[in-house]
Amino acid sequence: MLAYNLQLAWISLRQTPGLTLLAIAAIAIGLGVLMTIQTQSRHMRSLPIGPVSENIYLVQMDNRDLNAPSLDQSFEMPSLSFRDAMYLLNTDTPAIDATTTWKTRGIITTTGQEYNPVRGIAVATNSGFFSIFNVPFLYGNGWTADSDTQGNAVVVISNRLNRTLFGDEDSVGRQITIIDKQATIVGVLDEWPITSQFYDRSFFRGFSDDIFLPQSFAISMNLPRYTRIECQAADRPRTRAYQLADVRHVINSECAWVNLWVKLETEDSVENYKSLMENYVSEQKALGRFPREQNNFLDNIVTHQNAFLSRDARFKFYQRLSWFFAGVCLLNAILILLAKFIRKTKEVALRRALGAKRNVLLVQYLIELVVIGAIGALAGLALSYLGLQGMLGVYMYGTDYEYPLSTVEQLYQMDWQLIRDALLIGILSTIVAGLYPIWKVCNVAPAPLLKTE
Amino acid sequence: MLKMAGVSKIYRTSEIETCALNKIDLHIKAGEFITVKGPSGSGKTTLLNVAGLLESFEEGELLLDGDNVKGLNDDKLSALRNQKIGFIFQGFNLLPELPVFDNVDVPLRYRGFDAKERKKRIDNALEIVGLTSRRKHLPMQLSGGQQQRVAIARALAGEPRFLLADEPTGNLDSTMAKEVMELLKKINNEGTTIIMVTHDDELAAKASRSINILDGRIVDVAEAGKTNIGGHKTQSTQEADHAGL
Incomplete structure (x- = not known):
């Protein structure tokens, strides 16, 4: 009977080609838009560095003014002052993996080659960065802990910068000049499939920075702090100076500008670390620091990303718009299917007179709906593919093709889960749309x- | 075979009630060829629809092969229609997108026969109506008479206990009408009971029994070669006598 029903469905589709195409188009357009937006949303929502994202926590302790507004979300809380970050980074109890990050920038040149200078964004961090975040290397490795303590002039560069400066050659051991200081390349990153630039809390989509260098080296060179610095009221007028002037001032200030990430893999270790933070703040309060009541946060990357997305008005707007658009298309499909099936009343009457049970006819027309839904879903997937390619093109154009296509296109790719979802949504929504008409x-x-007659 | 006892059918709207059938008593025996006559709106088609289990009725009893059908649910009525009743309509009611073979196949599909059995029955039915060579034609490629013969084949394929024909020659010219009537008579002679609604006295005269309906009541029953119930010989009975039926 299934083959017979499929045959009847096919005949019916050909019998009313205009209405069939309209129904399929309504479903396809709604689904295409929905899937395009949902694909991007899913990439944005996905774990920035895979499952390990859930084990890496940002350390935050409220060291703001007494009269600063109270905050109950880690997303709103500033980072740490340099001295607090360094204390917790270097504490041995408990022994955990930790790293600090802050951003800087400088003009990059190479010696002996005819390249125009490049303005590069750099991440000042320490050797733990690469192991904690599972950073993949194309050539070489990260620097050693000795380089952290000694402030060695070593750098790790992205493969994008490596391609720009050295073609695709292994550049480990070669030198680049950052502003006026030469540094040796010790590693070149492979494509690092992060879905958002989480480590500076910007959650900028999809790319790693070009240069990573030891924080100690950045400080010794007095590289600018290309990062958000949040100071207490007394220090606030000097915020700009803290970004550009002698780094020693900001290092000794109460201003927050350093991100401290710790890797905690068990609930116990999280609780222990929270105790460490509380004890530290208590000690510091006794010394006259931390004027407010204790308000510490230890949230993982996923929590921070979700908070970021929940506050992203454009993200939410497009999400809602895509569902609204799909709903309007579905409503259209209902009306079109109603018109299509109303034409079948005489056929239904005849089939019933000839002995067809009502549920047999319902199944027959449900199968027709499934066929329409499946075709609509496939057409919707094709539209979604075109939509994603279009958005990729717009993005590439908008960023002046600065980022390699291979890095960017991962955010605009359909996957099997999307295809499965599209087919399910297409078929189910068509059944929903057609159920009333066929009933x-x-x-x-x-x-x-x-x-x- | 089919027995109606005090069957009444009332159509209701918010404003009026129309009694389409008023306490109909009718007993149809196996092998009969019965015609139902009457002016437009008299209840002929309603009688046929009730007998064909296409419409419910408010009062009375309807026995089909001894079983009371009143109160049966929709699925059971569908199964009974499929197994015991064949329909022939004035407008043929073929599915235009299906070829002749598939049109005849429709009720057999719902009967659950396997492909071999269905093919045997369809071939047999098409042979009876003389359309074996047209099995792959679409209805629109056939004349009106041929389309009606396809409808008859469809009704016959399930080997029903009786055929219900609602003005089966109403859309045909006289030649084709004659062909169809001869075919129905032949089918009846082979044992299938037929109940046919018609306006045509000449056709009614060919039946073994003719029922006249007016305002939902049977006002006259005439059997071929016999006087009518009211003691008068009806015109159709007289004509039937002339026709030798």
Whole structure:
């Protein structure tokens, strides 16, 4: 009977090609838009560095003014002052993996080559960064802990910068000049599939920075703090100076500008670390620091990303718009399917007179709906693919093709989960759209319809 | 075979009630060819629809092969229609997108026969109506008479206990009408009971029994070669006598 119903469905589709195409188009357009937005949303919502994102926590302790507004979300809380970050980074109890990050920038040149200078964004961090975040290397490795303590002039560069400066050659051991200081390349990153730039809390989509260097080296060179610095009221007028002037001032200030990330893999270790933070703040309060009541946060990357997305008005707007648009298309599909199936009332009357049970006809028309839904879903997937390619093109153009396509396109790719979802949504929504029309048609009284011609 | 006892059918709207059938008593025996006559709106088609289990009724009893059908649910009525009743309509009611073979196949599909059995029955039915060579044609490629013969084949394929024909020649010219009537008579002679609604006295005269309906009541029953119930010989009975039926 399934083959017979499929055959009837195919005949029916050909019988009313205009209405069938309209229904399929309504479903396809709604689904195409929905899937395009949902694909991007899912990439944005996905764990920035895979499952390990759940084990890496940002350390935050409220060292703001007494009269600063109270905050109950870690997303709103400033980072740490340099001295607090350094204390917790270097504390041995408990022994954990930790790293600090802050951003800087400088003009990058190479010696002996005819390249224009490049303005590069750099991340000042320490050797733990690469292991904590599972950073993949194309050539070489990260620097050693000795380089952290000694402030060695070493750098790790992205493969994008490596391609720009050295082609695709292994550049480990070669030198680049940052502003006026030469540094040796010790590693070149492979493509690092992060879905957002989480480590500076910007959650900027999808790319790692070009240069990573030891924080100690950045400080010794007095590289600018290309990062948000939040100071207490007394220090606030000097915020700009803290970004550009002698780094020793900001290092000794109460201003917050350093992100401290710790890797905690068990609930116990999280609780222990919270105790460490509380004890530290208590000690510091005794010394006259931390004027406010204790308000510490230890949230993982996922929590921070979710908070970021929940506050992203554009993200939410597009999400809602895509569902609204899909709903409007579905409503259109209902009306079109109603028109399509109303034409079948006489056929239904005849089939019932000839002995078809009502549920047999319902199944027959449900199968027709499934066929329409499946075709609509496939067409929607094709539209979604085109939409994602279009958005990728717009993004590439908008960023002046600065980022390599291979890095960017991962955010615009369909996957099997999307295809499965699209088929399910397409078929289910078509059934939802068509259920009322076919129910209505299958419940007509057959006798009056058989008399008239 | 089919027995109606005090069957009444009332159509109701918010404003009026129309009694389409008023306490109909009718007993149809196996092998009969019965015509139902009457002016427009008299209840002929309603009688046929009730007998064909296409419409419910408010009062009375309807026995089909001894079983009371009143109160049966929709699925059971569908199954009974499929197994015991064949329909022939004035407007043929073929599915235009299906070829002749598939049109005849429709009720057999719902009967659950396997492909081999269905093919045997369809071939047999098409042979009876003389359309074996047109099995792959679409209805629109056939004349009106041929389309009606396809409808008859469809009704016959399930080997029903009786055929219900609602003005089966109403859309045909006289030649085709004659062909169809001869076919129905032949089918009846082979044992299938037929109940046919018609306006045509000449066709009614060919039946073994003719029922006249007016305002939902049976006002006259005439059997071929016999006087009518009211003691008068009806015109159709007289004509039937002439026709030798």
